[in-house]
Amino acid sequence: MVAPISTVISPSRYVQGKGAISRIGEFIATIGSRPLVVVDDVVWGIVRGSVEASFGDAELPIERVGFGRFATPDAVDSLAATIKETGSDVIVGLGGGSAIDAAKAAGHLAGVRWASVPTAASTDAPTSALAVIYTDEGEFLEYRFFPHNPDLVLIDTELVANAPVQFLIAGIGDALATWVEARAARRANAATMAGGLQTETSVALARLSWDILHENALQAIEAVKSKVVTPALEKVVEANTLLSGLGFESGGLAAAHAIHNALTAAPQTHGLSHGQKVNIGTLAQLVLEGAAAEEIEDFVVFTTKVGLPNTLTEIGLSPTDVKDLRAVAEAATVEGETIHNMPFPVTPELVVDALVALEGLSRSIRAEHDLAEPESYRAH
Structure with missing residues (x-):
C-alpha cells in the first residue's frame, strides 16, 4: 500500500x-x-x-x-x-x-x-x-x-x-465556504482536489480567507458601490480569488459545494450566481454538522449584512417543495460527491432536513437582530 x-x-x-x-x-x-x-x-x-x-x-x-x-x-x-x-x-x-x-x-x-x-x-x-x-x-x-x-x-x-457589486458579494459567498469545508475535511482526514491530504499551509490559508472577509467584506462592498479601490477591497479580492482558491483546492471541499452542485439542477436557481448557491450550501453544512448555535447565528447575521441568501425562498425554493428538495439531496449525495468528505455519513434524508431547517432558523435569527431580507432577493 x-x-x-x-x-x-x-x-x-x-x-x-x-x-x-x-x-x-x-x-x-x-x-x-x-x-x-x-x-x-x-x-x-x-x-x-x-x-x-x-x-x-x-x-x-x-x-x-x-x-x-x-x-x-x-x-x-x-x-x-x-x-x-x-x-x-x-x-x-x-x-x-x-x-x-x-x-x-x-x-x-x-x-x-x-x-x-x-x-x-x-x-x-x-x-x-x-x-x-x-x-x-x-x-x-x-x-x-x-x-x-x-x-x-x-x-x-x-x-x-467598477463591476456590479453583486459579483463581489457572490465571491464572498464562495470564499466563506472555504474554511467551513476545509475544517470538515480535516476532521475526516479526507483527500483534497490537489490529490493528497491537507497541508498545514492550505488549512491556514483557508482560515485566513475567512478572517479577512469578516474584517473587510462590508467595507469592500461599500468601496465597489462607490467604484473606488481601497485597502479593504484589495484584501477581499485576494481572499476571494487567491486564498479561497488555494484553500478549497488544497484544503478540501465538503457539503457546501456538493449542495451547490445539486442546486444547479433546480430550474428555480438558474438565475443565481455560484456564490449565492454556495452560501445556502455552507449554512446547510453548518446545520448538518451540528455547529454551535452561536456560530450559526453569526453566519446568518454576517451573510445577511453582506447581501447573501440564507433561506430557501431567497433562491426560489420553499420548505414545502418536497419533490425538488429530495432531488437536490439525492444529487448532492451521489457517489463521488464532495459531501462524502464530511466526517460522518450523509444521506439524502439528512440533506433534506438541513435545507428545510434553514427557513425558520434564518428568519428567527434575522428577526432577533432586526435584520431585513437583502434587497436584491425581495423580488425573486
Whole structure:
C-alpha cells in the first residue's frame, strides 16, 4: 500500500492591483508568443483598449474569440479546435469564471499553457487546476482535473471596483465556504482536489480567507458601490480569488459545494450566481454538522449584512417543495460527491432536513437582530 501524502498546489504567478490589466502583455509574454484571448463581447468592450496597448508593447499578436454563458463540453471542444487552427501557444480566459474554466479545459486538451484574467472577484475558480463543466442549461455536469494550475492569474482591482457589486458579494459567498469545508475535511482526514491530504499551509490559508472577509467584506462592498479601490477591497479580492482558491483546492471541499452542485439542477436557481448557491450550501453544512448555535447565528447575521441568501425562498425554493428538495439531496449525495468528505455519513434524508431547517432558523435569527431580507432577493 502506498503511504498517503500531503500536498499543496498553486498557480505559477499571481498578479493583483489597480491597473494590472495594463501590464497583461508583459506577463503573458513570459509564457507564450501567440496568445488566444477568450472573452465575451461585453467584457471585451471594457478592456480592449488596455489589452491591445499592452499586447502591442509586448509585441504580441491579438487573436480573440467570443464566449457564451457556460463552460460546456461543446464550448471547450470548440476552443481547443480554435487553438489548433490559430497555432496559439497560450490561451487567456478573460472575464468570468465560466470563460476562465473553458479556457483552462481547452488549453489542457490542446496541450498549451493557460492564463486566468478575471474581471471580477466573483469566484475562486481562476487559480485552480480544475474546471467546472455545465450543461447548456447551466446544470452542473462534472469536474475536470488538470495536471497543473494556470501559469498566470492576473486581476485588476480597478476592474473589480467598477463591476456590479453583486459579483463581489457572490465571491464572498464562495470564499466563506472555504474554511467551513476545509475544517470538515480535516476532521475526516479526507483527500483534497490537489490529490493528497491537507497541508498545514492550505488549512491556514483557508482560515485566513475567512478572517479577512469578516474584517473587510462590508467595507469592500461599500468601496465597489462607490467604484473606488481601497485597502479593504484589495484584501477581499485576494481572499476571494487567491486564498479561497488555494484553500478549497488544497484544503478540501465538503457539503457546501456538493449542495451547490445539486442546486444547479433546480430550474428555480438558474438565475443565481455560484456564490449565492454556495452560501445556502455552507449554512446547510453548518446545520448538518451540528455547529454551535452561536456560530450559526453569526453566519446568518454576517451573510445577511453582506447581501447573501440564507433561506430557501431567497433562491426560489420553499420548505414545502418536497419533490425538488429530495432531488437536490439525492444529487448532492451521489457517489463521488464532495459531501462524502464530511466526517460522518450523509444521506439524502439528512440533506433534506438541513435545507428545510434553514427557513425558520434564518428568519428567527434575522428577526432577533432586526435584520431585513437583502434587497436584491425581495423580488425573486
